[in-house]
Amino acid sequence: xGGRDATMVLxxxxxxxxxxxxxDEPRRIMIRAGGLKNADGSAYIEFGDNKILxxxxxxxxxxxxxxxxxxxxxxxxxxxxxxxxxxxxxxPAPSRREIExxxxxxxxxxxxxxxxxxxxxxxxxxxxxxxxDGGTRCAALTxxxxxxxxxxxxxxxxxxxxxxxxxxxxxxxxxxxEEDQAGQADMPIxxxxxxxxxxLLQLDGVxxxxxxxxxxxxxxxxxxxxxxxxxxxxxDKYFGKGDD
Ligand code: UDP
Numbered sequence: 001x002g003g004r005d006a007t008m009v010l011x012x013x014x015x016x017x018x019x020x021x022x023x024d025e026p027r028r029i030m031i032r033a034g035g036l037k038n039a040d041g042s043a044y045i046e047f048g049d050n051k052i053l054x055x056x057x058x059x060x061x062x063x064x065x066x067x068x069x070x071x072x073x074x075x076x077x078x079x080x081x082x083x084x085x086x087x088x089x090x091x092p093a094p095s096r097r098e099i100e101x102x103x104x105x106x107x108x109x110x111x112x113x114x115x116x117x118x119x120x121x122x123x124x125x126x127x128x129x130x131x132x133d134g135g136t137r138c139a140a141l142t143x144x145x146x147x148x149x150x151x152x153x154x155x156x157x158x159x160x161x162x163x164x165x166x167x168x169x170x171x172x173x174x175x176x177x178e179e180d181q182a183g184q185a186d187m188p189i190x191x192x193x194x195x196x197x198x199x200l201l202q203l204d205g206v207x208x209x210x211x212x213x214x215x216x217x218x219x220x221x222x223x224x225x226x227x228x229x230x231x232x233x234x235x236d237k238y239f240g241k242g243d244d
Contacts, residue, residue, distance in 0.1 A: 011168035026174040031233040033150045041151025045143035049133035052140050054147040059121035073118035077106035081129040101137050108190040108200035114154040134177030135163050138188050146230050157192035160226035164219035171214045173222045189219035193227040
């Protein structure tokens with residue numbers, strides 16, 4: 001947060017945002033299940049201008065062996081941004097931010113994945129951000145859930161994710177890069193819609209208690225929309241497009 005471009009109009013007098021959206025309107029979202037033949041499961045997502053590919057491998061043997069758990073399987077997540085994914089070239093080595101996002105996504109997926117069914121094994125989730133435009137952790141978490149389901153990993157539910165936020169003292173759905181940089185708050189939410197459980201909730205910025213509640217409500221409703229697209233992506237792959 002912090003008003004990088006003070007001249008930018010984040011919300012005009014008609015309630016229209018800097019990219020033409022209404023306050024409660026998500027960006028265009030396209031999810032495809034599958035696509036990587038060497039992965040056990042995969043997914044590709046376009047979430048506005050974010051473009052992210054996810055490959056899932058496993059359950060498989062853990063190396064080094066001492067990292068395995070005799071009681072349960074383990075989930076390993078690597079979130080990585082391509083050097084060309086952002087305007088200013090990103091160093092390909094893992095940054096502190098990528099390590100944090102990998103951990104956050106892993107912890108958001110763990111309640112959904114039935115790891116206890118695969119003791120001593122690991123499920124690896126590789127996330128490649130090809131193009132970033134704000135909200136990559138939510139888009140990546142959404143695609144990772146589809147890729148895990150595509151790999152046939154038993155799950156309690158899928159995690160759908162989107163960010164709520166605040167610009168010009170107004171609560172908005174699906175924060176883009178400009179809104180993230182110049183707005184007042186960004187709240188990524190991951191939610192399991194069938195189980196009605198939140199597995200990711202972060203907040204960058206300041207909200208009143210009322211705004212906080214509104215962001216959670218708006219974010220959960222957004223996750224329910226994303227969930228329909230996740231299910232459709234799996235349905236399209238396994239039962240054919242347009243076959244409802
Ligand atoms: N970003 C960037 N360079 C970087 C890291 C991030 O330009 O090295 C941009 C990118 O568009 C990203 C946005 O900043 O989506 C917001 O990053 P944040 O850390 O808030 O995570 P995200 O919103 O992507 O989950």
